[in-house]
Each structure stands twice: as C-alpha cells, then as structure tokens.
Amino acid sequence: MMKEALLYEQAGNRLRCTTCERRCMIKEGDLGFCKTRKNVGGRLYTLIYGSISSLSANPIEKKPFYHFYPGTKALTLGSFSCNFTCEWCQNFEISRSAPQEVEFLSPERFIELLEDYRCRGTSISFNEPTLLLEYALDVFDLARRQGYYNTFVTNGYMTRDALNLLISHGLDGMNIDIKGDSEVMKRYCYADSEKIWRNAKHAMLRGVHVEITTLIIPGVNDSPDCISYIAERIAEELGEETPWHLTRYFPAYRFKAPPTRIELLEAAREIGLRAGLKYVYLGNVPHHPYENTYCPSCHELLIERSGFDILQYRLIEKRCPACGEKVPIVGELGGLG
Structure with a gap:
C-alpha cells in the first residue's frame, strides 16, 4: 500500500527524504537508498505501509x-x-x-x-x-x-x-x-x-x-x-x-x-x-x-535467565533483597508461568 511519507521537503527539482539521516535526494520516479521511498509526481510515498514480512x-x-x-x-x-x-x-x-x-x-x-x-x-x-x-x-x-x-x-x-x-x-x-x-x-x-x-x-x-x-x-x-x-x-x-x-x-x-x-x-x-x-x-x-542480572553493589543474583526465560526474579519493589540497591527496571514483571 502506497501512502504519502510524512517527512520530506522540496529541494529544487528533487525531494529530500528526512526520515533517516541519509537524507536522500530523490528525482521524479526514483527511489531512495532504502528503496522504500519513491518520488511520484513531486510527492514522496512510502511503499511499505502495512507491508509486513x-x-x-x-x-x-x-x-x-x-x-x-x-x-x-x-x-x-x-x-x-x-x-x-x-x-x-x-x-x-x-x-x-x-x-x-x-x-x-x-x-x-x-x-x-x-x-x-x-x-x-x-x-x-x-x-x-x-x-x-x-x-x-x-x-x-x-x-x-x-x-x-x-x-x-x-x-x-x-x-x-x-x-x-x-x-x-x-x-x-x-x-x-x-x-x-x-x-x-x-x-x-x-x-x-x-x-x-x-x-x-x-x-x-x-x-x-x-x-x-x-x-x-x-x-x-x-x-x-x-x-x-x-x-x-x-x-x-x-x-x-x-x-x-x-x-x-x-x-x-x-x-x-x-x-x-x-x-x-x-x-x-x-x-x-x-x-x-x-x-x-x-x-x-x-x-x-552473564545473562543474569546481579546487584552492582553486593553482587547478589537478582534475575536469573536461561535464554529468553526468567527462572528467578528476586527483586523486591525493584530493590536488591540483600542490600537494598535500587535497580532501574521499567514496568512490572509479567509472563512468568
């Protein structure tokens, strides 16, 4: 599905894509570096809106x-x-x-x-x-x-x-x-x-x-x-x-x-x-x-992992149970079991 891109600007007879830092200059009918942006009739379109691989x-x-x-x-x-x-x-x-x-x-x-x-x-x-x-x-x-x-x-x-x-x-x-x-x-x-x-x-x-x-x-x-x-x-x-x-x-x-x-x-x-x-x-x-999380202060094991699974989660209110060091975790624990 083609959809007009949100970030681009006119640059002479070309369009400058300002989505990424390549800032491609794209002529009429051409694609940018990533081949997902196309200049069609003086407007820039994304070619991958909703195109999920x-x-x-x-x-x-x-x-x-x-x-x-x-x-x-x-x-x-x-x-x-x-x-x-x-x-x-x-x-x-x-x-x-x-x-x-x-x-x-x-x-x-x-x-x-x-x-x-x-x-x-x-x-x-x-x-x-x-x-x-x-x-x-x-x-x-x-x-x-x-x-x-x-x-x-x-x-x-x-x-x-x-x-x-x-x-x-x-x-x-x-x-x-x-x-x-x-x-x-x-x-x-x-x-x-x-x-x-x-x-x-x-x-x-x-x-x-x-x-x-x-x-x-x-x-x-x-x-x-x-x-x-x-x-x-x-x-x-x-x-x-x-x-x-x-x-x-x-x-x-x-x-x-x-x-x-x-x-x-x-x-x-x-x-x-x-x-x-x-x-x-x-x-x-x-x-x-070293997949695991350890307390940086007392080295207590805090979160034990195996691959992508959590085996133990020992933090109490996001703090080390041994020394009280606060660990910067965003959001609540979920998905165990």
Whole structure:
C-alpha cells in the first residue's frame, strides 16, 4: 500500500527524504537508498505501509530488553529493506529485499492480534523499523490508547524529526545497535555514528527507556580500543545504569569470519564494567551466567535467565533483597508461568 511519507521537503527539482539521516535526494520516479521511498509526481510515498514480512510474539528479552517489562511478550513485526549495509546481517532475507507485495496488515488488525497473542506491547524490529515510520506512528497511537507499551529495535539512524514523532506518538523503549566506533560505521555502514549517539541521548532525555546492543564481530569491532570506546561513551553520555548487551556473532550473509569466542565476550564485559557500567550482559550464549542480572553493589543474583526465560526474579519493589540497591527496571514483571 502506497501512502504519502510524512517527512520530506522540496529541494529544487528533487525531494529530500528526512526520515533517516541519509537524507536522500530523490528525482521524479526514483527511489531512495532504502528503496522504500519513491518520488511520484513531486510527492514522496512510502511503499511499505502495512507491508509486513514477519510477525511473531516474542519474549521482550529477545529484543533484547532486560530492564523493560521483564517476562512479558511483545508482538513483533518487520517489513523489508534497510538503510544500512552491514555485511553480517542476521536478517538479510528481508533487510536486503526490496518492498514486496504481501497481504496488507492494518494497524487496527495488528492491535487486535496483541490480545490474541496475549502480548503486553508492540515491537518493530527484524529489519530497520525507521523505514516503517508512518505505520509505526499509527500503531503506537492505537497501542497507547489501550495501555500497551511500544518499542523499537533499531540502528538509531533516524532524523531528530522522526525520533520526536515516534516519542510523541508513544515510543516507550529503544534498543539501539551500536556497531562500533566512527571508523567501523564509516567503513561498513557508510554512516555517521555521531547521529546515533545523538539520538540515543535525546531519546533518554525525553523519557524513553534505552538499552544498547553491540554484536562483537571478529576483525571488525573486537579490539580492546573499540570496545572501550563504546563502553566509555555509554557511561559518559547515557549513564552507568544503561544496560549494554554484548552479543555473539555467527557467520551470516556475506561475512564468513568464525563465531566470536566466548572468552572475548567475557573480556569485553570486563572492559564495560571497568568503564563504570553497572549492567553488562552477554547474548547469543545460552545458559551463560552473564545473562543474569546481579546487584552492582553486593553482587547478589537478582534475575536469573536461561535464554529468553526468567527462572528467578528476586527483586523486591525493584530493590536488591540483600542490600537494598535500587535497580532501574521499567514496568512490572509479567509472563512468568
């Protein structure tokens, strides 16, 4: 379904898309970088409104969110294409696909499915959710009215205008993928990492819950200097209580490096802790003890996880039962049993 895009401006005989920071200049009849925006008759249209490639009810821990409505499920959807060029993309089947004709899913029907699947909220993920901006805003409005939460799992490369629209329409949580330092972002994504840090900080200041994920990839972003750089910026700009997920890479798409060594992930976690971060987690390493949440003061086990399941939740009014340290958890526990 074609729908006029919300964010664009006239630029001579072209249109400038202002949905993401690529700010594509698009001639009549042409598409932007992501192939989801088209100039038709001097107006910019999205080609993926309601064009849903994937739909599933996922534990919120799968996003991953570890400090946001733990134990709940989010009805998660994605569409097609991406505004990045990562050679290791785990969802390349859809992120590298141009928009396709699929059965239309209206925002109203999506909200009905939330109840059918017994979900506590929404998540737009799988491919880059910024490309679904217009659809996301309509979904968020409906979800907020009915008391559901709204989340984005994103590379964070939207414009400030797009981010402000999302927040004003009910964005509650963002997991932002920080892929590396500025050189990694330029080389592999052709993107300016400062725009992502700007958005992460702005979202947090506007009251959005923010967690950060970094896929640790051999030969790309696994050096101590790169890991330290990310950890220190999280601590300084977003705060030491910001959860940081260090996830294990496996070969995918065009990237054939071997899987990340678990010892490297553990060393990266130590770097994060030395930078002052209180909550650093390992992902894609099932049953590892660093999937769990520990008290940063007394090291008591607070939340025990196995994969995406919560085995123990020992917080009392969001405080450590041993020493009383307050842990920044958004929302109530749900979904156990």
